[in-house]
Amino acid sequence: GENVEQHPSTLSVQEGDSAVIKCTYSDSASNYFPWYKQELGKRPQLIIDIRSNVGEKKDQRIAVTLNKTAKHFSLHITETQPEDSAVYFCAAEMDSSYKLIFGSGTRLLVRP
Amino acid sequence: SQTIHQWPATLVQPVGSPLSLECTVEGTSNPNLYWYRQAAGRGLQLLFYSVGIGQISSEVPQNLSASRPQDRQFILSSKKLLLSDSGFYLCAWSDLPTAYEQYFGPGTRLTVT
Numbered sequence: 507g508e509n510v511e512q513h514p515s516t517l518s519v520q521e522g523d524s525a526v527i528k529c530t531y532s533d534s535a536s537n538y539f540p541w542y543k544q545e546l547g548k549r550p551q552l553i554i555d556i557r558s559n560v561g562e563k564k565d566q567r568i569a570v571t572l573n574k575t576a577k578h579f580s581l582h583i584t585e586t587q588p589e590d591s592a593v594y595f596c597a598a599e600m601d602s603s604y605k606l607i608f609g610s611g612t613r614l615l616v617r618p
Numbered sequence: 619s620q621t622i623h624q625w626p627a628t629l630v631q632p633v634g635s636p637l638s639l640e641c642t643v644e645g646t647s648n649p650n651l652y653w654y655r656q657a658a659g660r661g662l663q664l665l666f667y668s669v670g671i672g673q674i675s676s677e678v679p680q681n682l683s684a685s686r687p688q689d690r691q692f693i694l695s696s697k698k699l700l701l702s703d704s705g706f707y708l709c710a711w712s713d714l715p716t717a718y719e720q721y722f723g724p725g726t727r728l729t730v731t
Contacts, residue, residue: 538718540718540719540720548724549708549722549723549724549725550662550708550722551722552719552720552721555718555719557718595661595662597662599718604650604667604669604712604718605652605664605667605677606664606720607664608661608662608663608664609661610660610661611660611661
């Protein structure tokens with residue numbers, strides 16, 4: 507079945523450094539790829555998303571890139587801050603159905 | 619603006635007891651509605667989704683069921699809880715027909731003892 511793989515599972519960076527999280531997906535028909543940030547005990551929050559008709563999207567310190575041929579997409583966070591520490595989930599739309607398949611999550615720790 | 623509510627926020631239930639979790643959305647009509655479960659330290663598993671009143675699709679066979687009695691109300695139920703039903707239950711909505719973005723409710727933390 508459809509699958510989204512996410513790595514690394516944990517990532518520790520120094521404040522001010524960049525962080526990159528990568529995901530691959532299996533459904534070649536997927537057209538929508540969101541990223542969520544979840545702080546401890548809270549709900550996941552949509553932070554950025556990308557559709558298949560573009561290769562890159564940027565919003566201040568975060569950016570997402572998409573390679574449809576290779577079926578992978580990545581989240582890039584620049585100038586990381588301690589408040590960026592959280593679990594990040596990627597997802598891919600499944601079966602052109604408005605359903606999302608989520609990756610297993612990356613726990614990001616930004617060391618002050 | 620749209621808001622999504624879930625209750626209760628936390629719940630402790632014994633094995634074998636029934637369950638009813640409620641989710642409501644305000645500020646939109648005919649949303650897509652979703653139930654997810656998140657086990658401790660794990661990812662998000664889609665349980666049910668609904669594209670309209672009375673229309674429920676199940677993603678994972680289990681002892682849970684869902685209903686949508688009103689346009690903006692989504693209910694997750696069980697007749698007999700299992701220990702493995704413990705987790706963080708999240709309701710989400712998205713706006714038909716062209717919006718893919720899903721927005722999550724605050725969640726219900728369920729502990730089955």
